[in-house]
Amino acid sequence: MNNDPAHYPKQRTASMSEWSPSVHYAQFQHMPAGILPERRLYDFELLYVCHGEAATRMQGQHYILEAGQLILLPSGVYHQNEVIAAAGVRFLGIHFDFFNELDIQTEADMVVNELSVWPDKFCFEAVAEGQAHLTEHPVYTPPLACVQLMEQLVEEFTKRALGYELVCKGLMLNILAYLLRTPLSRTLTQATLHGRRLAALMERIEAAPATSWSNTAIAEQMNMSVDHAAKLFKQMAGMPPSEFVQSVRHREARRLLRESDLSIEIVGDHVGYSDIHYFSRIFRRHEGISPREYRKLSKIL
Template identity: 55%
Template sequence: MTEEPLYPLRRTAAFREWSPSIHYAKYQVLQPAALEWRRLYDYELLYVYEGEAATEMNGRRHAVRTGQLVFLPAGIRHRNAVVAPNTRLLGIHFDFFDELAVLSDADLVVNEETADAAKFCREAHAEPFAPLSAFAVLTPPPACVALMEAIVEEFSARPLGYELACKSLMLGVLSQLLRLQYAEPLSGATIHVARIRELMAEIERRPAERWSNPLLAERLAMNEDHMAKLFKGVAGQAPGEFVRAARHREARRLLRESDLTAERIGELVGYADLHYFSRVFRKLEGVSPRAYRKLSRVL
């Protein structure tokens, strides 16, 4: 289509002018399928927790694997597909300058017969960073994933002031993604990066295992100190912190999506003692597992 090269529209703006608003934030579990071609009026981050997805865009097919996200810009025609069974996703629709009033999905996805050129949102750009749309697939650090999860929770529960909270969290997400452009490569560690990412994905799938530093070092065939340094360089967290975060993410998912008892959930994520699980959960989340479950189900 002749107008596509014009998109995404961009606006050079100082960071203090960025004012993102969230239009949609949700978890999904999908089975393999190719979705319809579409364009968006806003922007979308689609993060893969587990499984694999793919996006066709600008004449290329991009694989989006566990631990990665695809950045879908406004106005760019694209088609998403789920490649692996039970692929777990987190999707966030947003704009950069609080431009779009959203009342229904029709305000997000373009109906080509009635496309409104005035509704396409602009992408913020500030030096020294390149626009995010220059990078279709990104690997966000765990801290960024935690911010995206917090956005879903705020947007779903909608407590008083959730719009302000979402705006603040989204600014954090954007800053984390932009900083990836200047992340220092791990000197001499290229051959290990893929293996560490595979191990990170395995920890996410099986957080209840006893992922000690000696075990991780053995799996990666290196000494503990070297393993810990390289692991932190790739994950953005020390191994023990990453394991705790993975267990916490899975505990939150089970509290949201199942009716299992807190004691059973603690066991499933690696904590045999309910009191210890509750203490760790409260420290990380600020509330008990039971209180979190109640809050997550308030819509």
């Protein structure tokens, strides 16, 4: 079997009914500021940032992870994690495979020892026909319901009560389903002039989410017709302009609700929704609960 890292992760096309994940590790961990050693995994890892800021270098890309975001680290791919926040970062880490194919006894069964590599141990990534594979764009901003499932999985894995393997499998399937449904927070192609211009525009949107980012305003920024700008934006960003603006506003609203004591009205105004009732409806559509309920639950978590 080829052990060239460029050939990883290995992938297997399988219907979703064939996915049968097993969980190898699930735990909270606090890490101090600093750069961690480069490594590879035999399995896959979901690394969720609960508090602080982190980064990952992988396959020539540098991903910044804020609180509330996670990265999916693929089997067999070199990566290097870094804790940026001076006070450290609180992570939630979950190691798993897609097809219940790895027997885990010790940490050495998950982390590759480059002096003694076992090519047959690298796990396959499940790819559903007609769907993008999950590691294609590895950074996600999961909804609170998904975060709660990850919290529950850690509890089940830690307590290991009767039947915990079945519960963990069910929770993991639900988590993967949420990731499949979560819009990509950022998918950029910077190889062209339009790509660079769009990247700069998206940064301006993220820096000022409360600005009126209508399709017309975006087209003017791109110096294009409205239809052409909207088509190009969707092609290169992976979603229509309005959806991207909403996702940026929603992510910022979640951050303010978690990290500040601003009133719901002020949070809505800060992210571009001066009408609190409209803000609440939009927030509930994305999250499944109201801003007030989200704030209460985030304090518990």
